[in-house]
Amino acid sequence: MSPTVGASPSMNNGKAPSVYDILREFNFPIGLLPEGIVGCKLDRTTGKLEAYLKRSCHFSPDEPYELKYKSTISGNISRNRLTNLKGVSVKFMFFWVNIVEVVRNGDDLEFSIGMATASFPVDNFSECPPGGCGVDCSDGKVRKIKAKSLVSSA
Template structure:
């Protein structure tokens, strides 16, 4: 009696197809753009969101988006700007413009104020909190800040951002 298994060509093909079907979702995940890729598609720098976004939804027809973090995230920039991200950030994105933004706030004096809009104008980003806005050079957002320590996590110090900011009423 021969104990060696000799598969026929059809069962071998079926087995290979099964393996390919199982691996396809894994390979597709590698090709799926990240939220940071999506920001770049709309002409925004990746540093608008902190490191650690675990997922996102984007309706390309309407521009409605949601980005998800594992929890709230906060850090300081320039020793005076404190930013806070909720675990879910939503809004509407279009080329050079984020509107109806929810889930991102900045601390001004003693109060947390929601950032409601971000507009790219050339090499600057204008952050609006309603009637007030501030402009920053886009170079400040080429890398993502990390929750807790901002941009300088090695020394646990906050890196200063270059300001070209002014406050104006909209």
């Protein structure tokens, strides 16, 4: 059996885990990724994880934050740690910056953009953001997420 696992939520009939199953396995909430992931690959030897959306999307959890997901999201996953993250960015003030690392520290998730880290309660990520609809969802519902802390590395 190959160490690479490919999956999509619709294929999750015992043959291959979905990306949401993989997140849970490594102690992350499913809400780190939006709804609509159409497939994923995990190389269990290296921890390289890739997840695929049909198209890029954005989500506005709370002012001043806005998240943007590219159609391919990748990084290295291990228990409580996602590193070398690519494909996820956050609008901070007036600039788009890449989220490069997510670390679970107890009941908090720490998101790093390199020069700063923001901490959020894990419970804020129990549900997936709506893929692609952002603030233009037909029901008008947008989930609000408040940061616990923001720490500059400078």
